[in-house]
Amino acid sequence: MNTHYLKRIVDRELDELLPQLPAISLEGPKGVGKTETARRRANTINELDDPAQRAIAEADPLRLLSGQPPILIDEWQRVPASWDIVRRAVDAACPPSRFLLTSSASPATAPSHSGAGRIVTVRMRPLSLAERKLTQPTVSMGELLLGKRPGLDGSCQTGLEDYVAEIVQSGLPGLRGYSGRALRAQLDGYLHRIIERDFKEQGLTVRRPETLRRWLIAYAAATATSASFEAIRDAATSGEGDKPAKTTTQPWHDALARLWVLDPVPAWLPTQNELNRLAQAPKHHLADPALAVRLLGLDADGLLEGSETGPRVARGGSLLGRLFESLVTLSLRVYAQANEAQVRHLRLHGGQREIDLIIERPDRRVLALEVKLSRTVGDDDVRQLLWLRDQIGDQLLDALVVHTGPQAYRRRDGIGVVPAALLTA
Structure with missing residues (x-):
């Protein structure tokens, strides 16, 4: 190691x-x-x-x-x-x-x-993609947040299988030298310590650890969605009589938040009145997407094959797509913090309009990003970003689609297209 x-x-x-x-x-x-x-x-x-x-x-x-x-x-x-x-x-x-x-x-x-x-x-969060040294990053969030809409260039050989490997591998530095069964054993031990030891140190007695684990599995299945906690609680039910009470699951949630195991992305709530129907629910993320993968009993092959195990909590695209978004979100939070910015998400009530990630400067001006598990980006992929630009005008510093393709560039409509591995602080 x-x-x-x-x-x-x-x-x-x-x-x-x-x-x-x-x-x-x-x-x-x-x-x-x-x-x-x-x-x-x-x-x-x-x-x-x-x-x-x-x-x-x-x-x-x-x-x-x-x-x-x-x-x-x-x-x-x-x-x-x-x-x-x-x-x-x-x-x-x-x-x-x-x-x-x-x-x-x-x-x-x-x-x-x-x-x-x-x-x-x-x-301090797990390693971002830039810190994992997959390639030489060429696109700086700091420059994007200046609002000058710089030209975008750079290419990489990082492809879908590489991103899947990083989702599974974990960004915890001590686990970077493990693979296969040894890595799975380390992640299992990490989760076991949370359930069996860390909860006790938080002053909570878990009388039925298997029920807490089912709730964690349901939360993992809700990665990168804004599913309600009631939906997560329902999904953790193996039978009607096994449904944990809300008075039980709320302390679990609070303890996991204090342990920084849960790392939800809050909703963006602009002070202006242009968007008056914004939903306020957070997007769910674990501290490291590898924990979600392990809770769901998957590996790289299962993700690439499109396996969907565990409970269904909410619609929100493929599981692999949502785990890729979680990996990108982890990285962007590291880069945003370096630039004194905050990461949020945008969703209108009813889900008619959604933008995966909003990076907000202290002066409330924003960078908007969509995350796509795709090597190519078409007009439909930028539709929400163009809508937001029409809504908030100069408050939008820049807009990007982060994808799994090989090349960074700027489209004719001004929207940037950047491989996830090419982003850095």
Whole structure:
């Protein structure tokens, strides 16, 4: 297994923030690489997932302030008092680059203070396509967000089978060296730990783990759709008597969100009145599409053959198409964060109009993207993007179709066409 550190796009953000800020909290699901990224910057390391170090910190939390900075407090949520200790140290005007915190979960019992204005949180996600080094990216989201509609060029040999391999492989750095049965065993172990151990650490007792697993399978089947939670709950039912109560599934959802296992895309809600019938339901995504694949019992061959296993939750195109959208969404969220932008989706009530992804700058101007599991892009594939351009005018910075083809280019109507592997921050 390759243990070489993979430099991350979020490293650039940390390089910019750490010299100016006294405390940064790096947050994201387990296995995403937070600890290794933080350790590379720290001079003093407190590993609170180590029982011995945790016992010392619980007995004398102020010891966490000692040592040569930057001081890393890894998995701080295991000693929730550490957050307030760092916050008070920041209030006392400590210098920049003093603290790095990491967390794989929000604590079941929140700190007494949110830390807003004192501790800056930075999200870390699994590896984007650009970070996986499939090819040399040529299209920068940063340039697209400038709104100058640059020319698009570049080509790649990355094809459908390569994207399917990346969906299955996982973007968790520690799993990149595994394949076949070993990879499946690692993903099974990851999911087992969530159900059997992480829920207990969130203060929840799962009396019937198989029912929680069925709910997770139903959520995986709803990937890249805005299916209602009631529809997901119904789909998790193996028989009418087995339907989990809403009072049961809501705490499950909340705990999985605190563990950053669920990573839904919120709806875009513009402040203007041009679009007054927008649906507000989020699009469902797991932190890594490989988790959805494993929950559904599929592999690369099954996806390429069009196998549909597990519950049917909602209409929303082929399963492979939705998993490809989830892979692209994961990547675009990494690139958007690097550019201080947010990822949303657009859907009118009734589904008459939908746009897969909206990237929103702080000034509310947007980049719109459709994701297509296709090597070619035709007029029908850009119809929704042209509609949005007519609706919001100059608020639309640019519009793209992200696809599985070989070439980046701009159509005569101004819509960009970009292979997913050619995008980067």
